[in-house]
Amino acid sequence: MLQSLLCAALLAAPLAPQAGPILPDSVQAAAPVPRARWYQPRHVLVQTGGGVGMVAAGVGYAFLRDRLDADVLVGYVPRKHAGTTLTIATLKLLYSPWTLPLTSRLTVKPLSVGVYGSYTHGLRNPGKPGQYPDDYYWFSNIMRVGPLLGSRLSYALPATATGRRRNLSGYYELGTNDLYLLSYVQNRQALGPHDILTLTLGLKLDL
Amino acid sequence: MSPFLRNLFTRAVLPLAAGSWLSACEMIEFSPNDHRAPSHQRDLTAKNLARLAASPLPAQDTLRFVFTGDSQRFYDDVEDLVKSVNQQPDVQFMVVAGDISDFGLGREMRWVDDQLRHLRIPYLTVIGNHDLVANGGEAYERIFGPRNYSFTYGDTKFIMTDTNGREYNFNGRIPDMDWVSAQLRDPAARRHVVLSHVPPLDGDFDPTLREAYAQALREDPRLVFEMNGHRHSHSVSQPFNDGVTYINSYAFERRRYLVVTVWGDKEFRLKHVDF
Structure with a gap:
């Protein structure tokens, strides 16, 4: 129930700002925009799915004039969905070459490509030292990597008091992981792309 | 724009x-360890047992089933196996002797079921060591069912048990000898078959329980044979020289399976089928 509500809310989220009142532009030309210090995150984000949490939240940094995002997330999966309670730490890099204006306040990044790596804590049987002979299982239970492909729809919020422009964005990402990808590559007859794809839905708010 | x-x-x-x-x-x-599944892919053991019970085998009738194991990451081989098994006359069900998945992930178990559900006959599984990696044990329970279970078909009781001791770091409790012994003591069925993934002489079987397991089987007058997977290649042997026959299945990748026919008290015949 919770996950279907969450799913519905996140699916609907990118559409919500369109229904809101159109606020007047409040661009104040003179004030210089103070640059964020290098360690200050540029945005916060919350998402569901993508193999990195029923809910995952984190912070991120933007580079290359907002084309490259580096996000760090911590995700949570309750026991009833995975057997044990899982905590998943994720690093995500996303490159979005284009930003297209739709209306005065809405922009879209039609294509984001990227990679993620995740570390899962809390598995029942991740393997203890000495449990297995060397190279018994060649793969890692706890580390996953995978490609991502997605889009992002952004709504321009009123600028901050310091004049910095901020967006609230909704995004989706289609992805997979190394183990699914290997299974697919070796079994192209039996498995199709839909078998290995996962979907992420999320919201990103600029600070 | x-x-x-x-x-x-x-x-x-x-x-x-x-x-x-x-x-x-x-x-x-x-998470890849997320074991949620659509309702038609949950509790498959119970569903397949219900299907089996719907076409009961009269007492004294010959038992005939397909024996295979280790489907693992061989998804492209499953379709041909299904086609071949569907052409076998008079087989009553199929058994997969564990390692349905390779990485212990729910999606892998469902990929195998996506194809095995096209079998004309029900299929049953026992849990393998790969199905216990990470949170695979819970995924197996959600998608298939209990790690230890038994069923009686016609004159034969099948005792399906988890022998993947290494996955529990040899905790001295796998296989659950109390459960296995209680099942073997049941006098209701004419014949017993014990079926598990890791064979008792394998290094992945808990060495502290090896003798107890072999002894319990040796002392059961109704036991026809014991069956395993894990080794990926077929063998028939009496490794303890105690009159108990152990049969290992072919893995899916070997593109060969066994048709097992059982009659009388302990008579059986194995037919090898290529696909």
Whole structure:
């Protein structure tokens, strides 16, 4: 129930700002925009799915004039969905070459490509030292990597008091992981792309 | 914005983003260890046993089943196996002797079921060591069912048990000898078959329970044979020289399976079928 509500809310989220009142532009030309210090995150984000949490939240940094995002997330999966309670730490890099204006306040990044790596804590049987002979299982239970492909729809919020422009964005990402990808590559007859794809839905708010 | 991009947005991006409620939510996987499954892919052991019970085998009738194991990451071989098994006359069910998955992930178990559900006959499984990696044990329980279970078909009781001791770091409790012994003591069925993944002389079987397991089987007057997977290659042997026959299955990748026919008290015949 919770996950279907969450799913519905996140699916609907990118559409919500369109229904809101159109606020007047409040661009104040003179004030210089103070640059964020290098360690200050540029945005916060919350998402569901993508193999990195029923809910995952984190912070991120933007580079290359907002084309490259580096996000760090911590995700949570309750026991009833995975057997044990899982905590998943994720690093995500996303490159979005284009930003297209739709209306005065809405922009879209039609294509984001990227990679993620995740570390899962809390598995029942991740393997203890000495449990297995060397190279018994060649793969890692706890580390996953995978490609991502997605889009992002952004709504321009009123600028901050310091004049910095901020967006609230909704995004989706289609992805997979190394183990699914290997299974697919070796079994192209039996498995199709839909078998290995996962979907992420999320919201990103600029600070 | 150019009309092309506007079209792209309205025809491709928006529909993708909005998606259809259900398929989108099914793709939202919380972790590879997330074991949620659509209802038709939950409790498959119980569902297949119900199917089997719907075509009962009269007492004294010959038992005939397909024996295979270790489907693992050999998805491309499953379709041909299903086609071949569906052409076997008079087989009553199929058994997969563990390692349904390779990485212990729910999706892998469902990929195998996606194909095995096209079998004309029900299929049953026992849990393998690969099915216990990470949170695979819980995924197996959700998608298939209990790690230890038994069923009686015709004159034969099948005792399906978890012998993957190494996955429990040899905790001295796998196989659950109390459960296995209690099952073997049941005098209701004429014949017993014990079926597990790791054979008792394998290094992945808990060495502290090896003798107890072999002894319990040796002392059961109703036991026809014991069956395993794990080794990927077929063998028939009496490794303890105690009159108990151990039969190992072919893995799916060997593109060969056994048709096992059982009659009388302990008579059996193995037929090898290539696919």
